[in-house]
Amino acid sequence: MSVDLAITGGALVTPDGLLNGTLLVKGGAILGIAAVDDIVDASQTIDATGQHILPGLIDIHCHIRAPAYPQRGTVSSETRACAAGGITTVFEMPITNPCCNTPEQVAIRRDHFAASAHVDFGLYGAPLTLTEGAVDALADSGIIAFKIFTTPAPPGREVEFAGLAWPSEADQFRALQLIARTGLPVVVHAESADILAAAPQLDPMDARSHGLSRPPLAEALAVAKLLTLNITAQAKLHIAHVTSAATVDILRRFSGTSDFTAETCPHYLRYTESDVARVGVAAKINPPIRHASDREALWQAIADGIITHVTTDHAGFSAAEKAAHADNFLTAPPGHPGTECMLPAMLDAVAQRKVTLEDVMHLLCLNAATRFGLSDRGALAPGRRADLIIVDLGAPTHVTETSLITAAAPIARLSHGEVFHGRLNQTLLAGQIVWRGTPTGPAAGRFVTPKGPQ
Numbered sequence: 001m002s003v004d005l006a007i008t009g010g011a012l013v014t015p016d017g018l019l020n021g022t023l024l025v026k027g028g029a030i031l032g033i034a035a036v037d038d039i040v041d042a043s044q045t046i047d048a049t050g051q052h053i054l055p056g057l058i059d060i061h062c063h064i065r066a067p068a069y070p071q072r073g074t075v076s077s078e079t080r081a082c083a084a085g086g087i088t089t090v091f092e093m094p095i096t097n098p099c100c101n102t103p104e105q106v107a108i109r110r111d112h113f114a115a116s117a118h119v120d121f122g123l124y125g126a127p128l129t130l131t132e133g134a135v136d137a138l139a140d141s142g143i144i145a146f147k148i149f150t151t152p153a154p155p156g157r158e159v160e161f162a163g164l165a166w167p168s169e170a171d172q173f174r175a176l177q178l179i180a181r182t183g184l185p186v187v188v189h190a191e192s193a194d195i196l197a198a199a200p201q202l203d204p205m206d207a208r209s210h211g212l213s214r215p216p217l218a219e220a221l222a223v224a225k226l227l228t229l230n231i232t233a234q235a236k237l238h239i240a241h242v243t244s245a246a247t248v249d250i251l252r253r254f255s256g257t258s259d260f261t262a263e264t265c266p267h268y269l270r271y272t273e274s275d276v277a278r279v280g281v282a283a284k285i286n287p288p289i290r291h292a293s294d295r296e297a298l299w300q301a302i303a304d305g306i307i308t309h310v311t312t313d314h315a316g317f318s319a320a321e322k323a324a325h326a327d328n329f330l331t332a333p334p335g336h337p338g339t340e341c342m343l344p345a346m347l348d349a350v351a352q353r354k355v356t357l358e359d360v361m362h363l364l365c366l367n368a369a370t371r372f373g374l375s376d377r378g379a380l381a382p383g384r385r386a387d388l389i390i391v392d393l394g395a396p397t398h399v400t401e402t403s404l405i406t407a408a409a410p411i412a413r414l415s416h417g418e419v420f421h422g423r424l425n426q427t428l429l430a431g432q433i434v435w436r437g438t439p440t441g442p443a444a445g446r447f448v449t450p451k452g453p454q
Contacts, residue, residue, distance in 0.1 A: 002041040003031055005431050010048030010390065013055075013361045014380045023053060025386040028430035032382045048390050051425060054361050055378050056088025056119075056387030057343060058368035061187070061240060061263065061311035063335065064090075067112060068097035071318040073407030076116040078316070078339070079445060081406035083435040085340040086424045087312075088387035089120040089368075089377060089448060091144050094164065101128040101163035103141035110142070110447050117445030118434055120387070122372070124187065126163035130174045132181070139182035142449040144372055145238070146179050146186040148172070150222045151193050167193035169225060176226075176233035184450065185236040185372060190222035191287060204328040207277035211288040213330060216244035219287055223247050227254040234258055238371065241313050243268050243287045245297035251306050261371055263309035264298050266345040267336060271295075271414055281332035282322050282413040285313070299354055302363065309371070310346065310363045312338035316408025337408040341415045343389070344397040347422025351393070373450030386431035395423035405439070 005025035012019045012033060022040055024031040034040055064078045073081075082090050092113070094100035100109050106123055113121050122144030127135050138146070150172060153161035166172050172188075179186040195218035202209040223239055227250070230237045239262040242248065251262055267285060272292050276283040283289065301307040315335025325332035346360045355363070361379075369378025377385040397420040401409050427435035434441055 004042070005044045005046065006040045006042035007046045007048050007053055010051045010053045012053050012380050013357050015366060017358060023380065025431040028386055030380060030382055030384050030386050051390050051392050052357060053380065054389050054391065055365040055380055056389055056427065056429065057086045057364045058089040058374070058378055059087045059312050059339065060091045060309060060368045060372065061093065061313045062090045062339065063093050063095060063315040065096040071321070072316045074116065075113050076118065076443065077405065077407045079118040080439045081339045081404070082119045083427045083439060084405050086343040086389040086427050087119060087339055088427065088429050089122065089374070091122045091124060094124045094126045094147055095160050097160050099126050099160050099162045099164060100124065101126040103137050106141040106143060114447055116443045118439060118443050119429060119445045120448050121445055122448045127175060127178065128163035130171060130178060132178060135178040135182060139184055142447065143184070144449065145184050148175055148186065149189040151189070151191050151196060169229070172226065173229045173233060176229055176235040176237065180233055180235035185238050187238045187240050188226055189240050190226055191218040192221040195221060201330070204330045207273060207329055210284055210329040211273055211290060214286065214288050216246040216290065219244055220246035220250050224250045227257060227260060230258040230260060238262065241265055241287060242298065242307060243290050244294045248297045248301045248306060251301065255306070261309060262307050263311045264307050265311055265313045266338060266342050267414060269295060269298055270345055275414060279413045281325055281329055282411040283336060284329055284332045284334050285336050286334035302355065308363065308367050310342065312342045314338045316406055317411055319410035322411050336414060337406045337412045339406060340404050341399060343424055344420035344422055347391060347393060348420040351421035374448060386428060388428040389424055390426040392423050392425055396421060397423045
């Protein structure tokens with residue numbers, strides 16, 4: 001048997017559980033798994049003794065925004081950071097300037113990414129108008145899914161949110177109906193516009209003011225309304241970045257009523273509002289990081305299969321952009337980088353026995369591939385892309401500002417000083433090493449669609 005690559009000695013995290021064997025790669029795809037004592041003729045061999053091999057991560061929620069905001073990073077810098085975090089496929093949200101809301105903008109974004117992406121990428125689209133023609137054309141452009149908000153566009157950012165902001169419930173219902181026809185998922189940032197508008201305005205210097213201005217009720221109510229609408233619309237609905245016990249309760253109550261899934265993020269699973277107060281506005285994220293009781297409810301929702309995806313919601317800003325609002329949690333830009341810390345955080349959760357390594361594989365890899373129609377990746381199985389990561393559960397990951405590749409490293413203050421139990425040693429894209437302590441090789445990322453790479 002002659003193959004391009006054989007990975008020996010490691011434990012393979014597969015949909016059938018942990019397996020011992022030699023992973024065989026040929027032509028950028030997984031050929032199969034040979035027995036430990038089989039003789040294999042391989043052009044290259046990686047000895048993974050004492051380590052674990054998983055599929056490359058699929059981050060379904062990321063904001064890169066280049067080239068509109070160069071101070072926040074480039075496609076090159078942020079996809080190199082993806083590779084450094086074990087992410088081999090990243091989905092870029094449509095919030096940039098201008099918004100990715102037409103087939104023409106999709107083509108522009110696709111070409112810009114393709115020139116320098118170090119990992120594979122998919123693009124979300126926002127329905128500029130709620131018409132069959134506009135929605136169908138966007139679906140045909142190769143987007144991975146649709147994205148909408150249930151809140152108005154932030155003042156001054158109307159161009160970035162054109163086609164994203166649909167606070168009217170009638171418009172939300174129409175969007176769900178139209179997108180259901182395409183068969184693509186629709187991801188929703190769900191907060192009630194009315195509850196946000198009525199929230200109290202407190203001391204902007206107090207970290208608690210952000211959570212009070214965007215309370216759990218706003219999230220839970222918006223999700224309840226969406227799930228009610230979807231009983232009729234029957235879209236492939238996906239609820240973004242769930243933060244609260246109240247929303248988990250709503251998801252439980254609506255279980256089985258329609259085709260919906262939900263995600264949360266490592267910052268909601270690891271930190272609380274006290275960490276936000278400690279770090280300052282660098283840790284301001286929408287929706288807000290909440291309380292220990294919410295954090296435990298999220299972990300329980302993962303254990304119960306109510307939340308089936310963990311994503312980064314990576315959103316970088318420059319240090320100057322955050323510093324300009326250092327004393328104002330209400331006006332500071334919302335977002336925190338996360339591509340390089342999602343995997344270490346989840347490996348640390350394995351060490352704490354909150355989840356198993358097989359759970360991590362589903363939450364960060366296979367479930368995303370299944371939900372978003374990428375049947376060529378997300379699992380260690382014959383015929384799947386050889387997008388792989390090799391991790392050492394016994395080694396630590398020390399995070400400092402200088403250890404991070406993302407251009408937003410200075411504002412990753414939630415993570416600065418963290419020591420996670422578990423370390424990524426190598427990332428492979430289509431069988432080629434793209435990260436091994438440092439980025440390696442040329443930019444080789446491809447545009448992916450539910451119909452396959454293009």
